[in-house]
Amino acid sequence: MSIRAIRCGTLFDGVATTPLRDAMVVVDGNRITAVGPADRTPAPAGAEALDLTNRFVMPGLVDCHSHASIVPGLGDQLGQLCRGPVPQALAATANLRADLAAGTTTMRIMGEEHFLDIEVRDAIEAGVIVGPRLLVAGRGLAANNGHGRALASYDGVDEVRRGARENLRRGANHVKIFVTGGVSSPGAMSTSSAYTREEIRAAVEEAHRAGTYAAAHAHGGAGLRLAVEEGVGTIEHGLLAGDEDVALMIERRVWLICTFSIFMHPTGIEQGDGQRPVIMDKVRWARRVVDETFPRHLASGIRFACGTDSMHGLMPIELETLVRFGVSPRDALLAGTRWGAEACRVDDQVGTLVPGKRADLLAIDGDPLKDIRALRCVSLVMKDGVPYDGVFGRNGR
Ligand SMILES: [Zn+2]
Structure with missing residues (x-):
């Protein structure tokens, strides 16, 4: 494994309150071994120099909620999940390459069929395809009449346990359970729970007994409050969360995973299912609700991080949306890196640039602390010490 000495114009390490000018990051193999001012952090003998003196260097992005195989702009997301494993695997290969090219080095997958996410995670790890490091759920647990149901449903405490256990046996990193309704399926967006308290408790218990958590x-x-009361680690989306819901999440230290671009960006649900009035009405309504409530929620002290929910390559849009809702650019960068790693429980490995952690970093043209839109210009992605600057082709895809 090679040693690299990376000279950084500006370093945002995810820890210091102000960025460091003219910094050095030393990487040995896949780990960071030293970080500091360039004049006091010597490059080890034989190190390969990487000159990023005109760049803003920061930790790789952590996308806390996605699906490898889905492209929302194609419409009918659950229908996409129900395709065969070969088209799904091919879609995932292209999608994850785009995610990595845009700066996502760690991604949590929140439900796939065919245990595709487990195979894809391992294929990335083995170097067969390129993509972010994946944390996977296997099949999402959905009720027969609930949102999120693809090829199977899990009803009753015993089936929920069996579903969770099968995912965990096959190598899932966490358990995903669909509690309330959703935006991309027709019908009123229900905030009541499709699952009973006992069913949610069973999913949480199985996750905890396997040393992990439920999302x-x-x-x-x-529905949200029931899930929080029963001990889930993260709440996904939370678009209709009220002040009372947020207060309970703060009290229980539950993470809110924001997913904005899928319903706000024109290439999301709007492009895929926007011709269906029942869906488009819901999308417009969700946009109005979130515009009104999220500036307040994000300032409430709740712990939050971001996910693209399959809007591959659009983590920068998620962080831009946080800033539009009043979050400081620094906190937006933290939400996309350190806080995401904490929410996904991999903060001992990634999320900040400190010695001992994995060498996942980005070089940006411009300064996202001054203008968050600079994040759209990722000029180099390094994951596990390996730079991915040439493999994506001319347009970064
Ligand atoms: Zn999702």
Whole structure:
């Protein structure tokens, strides 16, 4: 494994309160071994020099909620999940390459069929395809009449346990359970729970007994609160969360995973299912609700991080949206890196640039602390000490 001495114009390490000018990051193999001012951090003998003196260097992005195989702009997301494993694997290969090219080095997958995410995670790890490091759920647990149901449903405490256990046996990193309704399926967006308290508890228990946690798809209201009361680690989306829901999440230290671009960006649900009035009405309504409530929620002290929910390569848009809702650019960068790593429970490995952690970093043209849109201009992505600057082709894809 090679040793690299990376000279950085500006370093945002995810820890210091102000960025460091003229910094050095030393990488040995896949780990960071030293970080500091360039004049006091010597390059080890034989190190390969990497000159990023005109760049802003920061930790790789952590996308806390995505699906490898889905492209929302193609419409009918659950229908996409139900395709055969070969088209799904091919779609995932292209999508994850785009994610890595845009700066996502760690990504949490929140439900796939065919245990595709487990195979894809291992293929990336083995170097067969390129993509972010994946943390995977296997199949999402959905009720027969609930949102998120693809090829199978899990009903009753025993089936929920069996579903969770099968995912964990096959190598899932966490458990995903669909609690409330969703935006991209027709019908009113229910905030009541499709699952009973006992069923949610079973999913959480199985996750905990396997040394991990459960993540709940929940938009707000009674369903969200039930999931929080039963001990899930993260609430996904939370678009309809009220002040009471947020207060309970703060009290229980539950993470809110924001997913904005899928319903706000024109290439998301709007492009895929926007011709269906029942869906488009819901999208417009969700945009209005979130514009009104999220500036308040994000300033409430709740712990939050971001996910693209399959909008591959659009983590920068998620962080731009945080800033539009009043979050400081520094906190937006933290939400996209360190806080995401904490929410996904991999902060001992990634999320900040400190000695001992994996060498996942980005070089940006411009300064995202001054203008968050600079994040759209990623000129180099390094994951596990390996730079990916040439493999993406001319347009970065
Ligand atoms: Zn999702």
